[in-house]
Amino acid sequence: MRTLCASTLIGEFFLIGFAGLVAMKDPDLSMTTVWTVCGVAMALCVLLCGVITRPGGVQLGWALQGALIVSGIVVPTMFFMGALFAALWWASVHYGRKVDEARARFAAAQGGADAA
Numbered sequence: 001m002r003t004l005c006a007s008t009l010i011g012e013f014f015l016i017g018f019a020g021l022v023a024m025k026d027p028d029l030s031m032t033t034v035w036t037v038c039g040v041a042m043a044l045c046v047l048l049c050g051v052i053t054r055p056g057g058v059q060l061g062w063a064l065q066g067a068l069i070v071s072g073i074v075v076p077t078m079f080f081m082g083a084l085f086a087a088l089w090w091a092s093v094h095y096g097r098k099v100d101e102a103r104a105r106f107a108a109a110q111g112g113a114d115a116a
Helices: 002-023 031-051 057-073 077-115
Strands: none
Touching (some): 002 057, 057 077
16 A cells, blocks of 8 residues: 555646646746645655555545645646545555455465465
8 A cells, every 4th residue: 555655646746746837827926835735745645655564654645635625726636636636545555455465365375385
């Protein structure tokens, strides 16, 4: 699960950076505000890569997905991109857990075969 989720989070890191570039074009937003918000979100993406397997890591990831969708208020394209990455996050968590379970079963089977 860690690899799939981390890949999704790194993709979101770049997406947030590009969204920040688009948001800078809005005359109502200061560059400081845009890059403070984007910088915090980008840092959260990187930090989540390290804690994704710890308790609460997946839930923090879901909170980030929600924030990406809500950022569509400032950059309308983010409604679509946020929903797309939320779907990728779901797939990463869902299929990542299945891969982890399959690896555990395989390791258990190998351990039993080595003992016999």
